[in-house]
Amino acid sequence: MKLSKLCKVGMSFLTKPYYRTRVLIKLGYYDSLSDEEFLKKVFPKYMGYPLDLENPKTFSEKLQWLKVNYRDPIQTVMVDKHEAKNFIAQRVGEQYIIRTLAVWDSVEDIDFDALPNQFVLKCTHDSGGIVICKDKSSLDREAAKAKLSASLQRDYSRIAREWPYKEVPRRIIAEEYLSELGSNEILDYKMYCFHGEPKMTVVCSDRFSKTGTRMNFYDIDWKPMGIHFGHYPPLPTEFPRPETYDEMLRLATELSKDCPFLRVDFYEIKRRLYIGELTFFPGAGLEQFRPISKDYELGEWLHLETVHRS
CATH class of the missing domain: 3.30.1490 (Dna Ligase; domain 1)
Known part of the structure; x- marks a missing residue:
C-alpha cells in the first residue's frame, strides 16, 4: 500500500467513528460481546444517537430490537439465496x-x-x-x-x-x-412491508457503477418521500411507477404476511417480475435516514407490541 493511501486510511480510522467501527468489527474486536451489548456499542457510532432497546421509537432502533428479541427459524430459510427460491415458489409461484x-x-x-x-x-x-x-x-x-x-x-x-x-x-x-434489451442496468425495486402490508418502495439505480448506488424512496401512492438513506443519495430525477407495481404489491403482501417486517426485492424485465431476495434488516438497520424524522415515521409502522419474543 502506498504511503499516501496508508496515511489516508490511518486518518479515517482516527477521525471517523463509522469507519473505525467497521474496521474493528472486521478485526473481531467486538466478537466477545453479546448481541445486545454489541448493538448498544456500535449503534451510536453509525447512527449518531444511543440505542434504546427498552423503548425503541425509530425504525432503525426497532430493527435492532427484532435482532435481539424475535427469532423465527423460517428467517434462516428466507435469507438463504438458494433455499429462499423454494420458499418463494411455494408462496407465489416459481415463475418469479x-x-x-x-x-x-x-x-x-x-x-x-x-x-x-x-x-x-x-x-x-x-x-x-x-x-x-x-x-x-x-x-x-x-x-x-x-x-x-x-x-x-x-x-x-x-x-x-x-x-x-x-x-x-x-x-x-x-x-x-x-438484463433489459439494449441496457446494462436493471432497476431494483425494494418494497418495505410492515406486518404484511407494503408501505414504501425504494428504487435502486446505478448499482455496481463507479459513482455508486442511488436510492429514491416512494410511498404506497408512488409519491416521492424525500428520504436520503445512508451513503446512497437519490437521483434528482424521479422514476415512473413500474407497470407491474400492482403485482409487486400483491406478491409482497403474500410473502410478508407472517413477518413483523420484510423487504422484498423485485426486478422488472420486459413486464415480467422476478424476486431477487428477501431481507429482514435493510442496511443492517445501521444506515442513517435523513431527515431523522423519516426514521421515526417508519418506526410508527412497526408495532413491536404485537410481536411475540422468541
Whole structure:
C-alpha cells in the first residue's frame, strides 16, 4: 500500500467513528460481546444517537430490537439465496424465480465451462459476495474465485448481528443473467412491508457503477418521500411507477404476511417480475435516514407490541 493511501486510511480510522467501527468489527474486536451489548456499542457510532432497546421509537432502533428479541427459524430459510427460491415458489409461484444454473460447495467445484456466456455467481449466506459475468471470454476466473472464496470464509452474521445468516449453508450458486434489451442496468425495486402490508418502495439505480448506488424512496401512492438513506443519495430525477407495481404489491403482501417486517426485492424485465431476495434488516438497520424524522415515521409502522419474543 502506498504511503499516501496508508496515511489516508490511518486518518479515517482516527477521525471517523463509522469507519473505525467497521474496521474493528472486521478485526473481531467486538466478537466477545453479546448481541445486545454489541448493538448498544456500535449503534451510536453509525447512527449518531444511543440505542434504546427498552423503548425503541425509530425504525432503525426497532430493527435492532427484532435482532435481539424475535427469532423465527423460517428467517434462516428466507435469507438463504438458494433455499429462499423454494420458499418463494411455494408462496407465489416459481415463475418469479431467477433460474439457478448450478450450486457448489467450494470455488474449486465451479465448472465455468458448463456455464453460458453470461451468468451471475453469488454466495448464499452473505451480501456482496457476487460476480457478474457479461462475457465469459473476458472473465478473470481466478479473481472471481478469490472474491467468492473470501466471502465463503466470512461469518456475515457477526458484522451486524443479523442472526438469520448464521446457520445458512455456505455455498455458491450460479444464476441466469438478467438484463433489459439494449441496457446494462436493471432497476431494483425494494418494497418495505410492515406486518404484511407494503408501505414504501425504494428504487435502486446505478448499482455496481463507479459513482455508486442511488436510492429514491416512494410511498404506497408512488409519491416521492424525500428520504436520503445512508451513503446512497437519490437521483434528482424521479422514476415512473413500474407497470407491474400492482403485482409487486400483491406478491409482497403474500410473502410478508407472517413477518413483523420484510423487504422484498423485485426486478422488472420486459413486464415480467422476478424476486431477487428477501431481507429482514435493510442496511443492517445501521444506515442513517435523513431527515431523522423519516426514521421515526417508519418506526410508527412497526408495532413491536404485537410481536411475540422468541
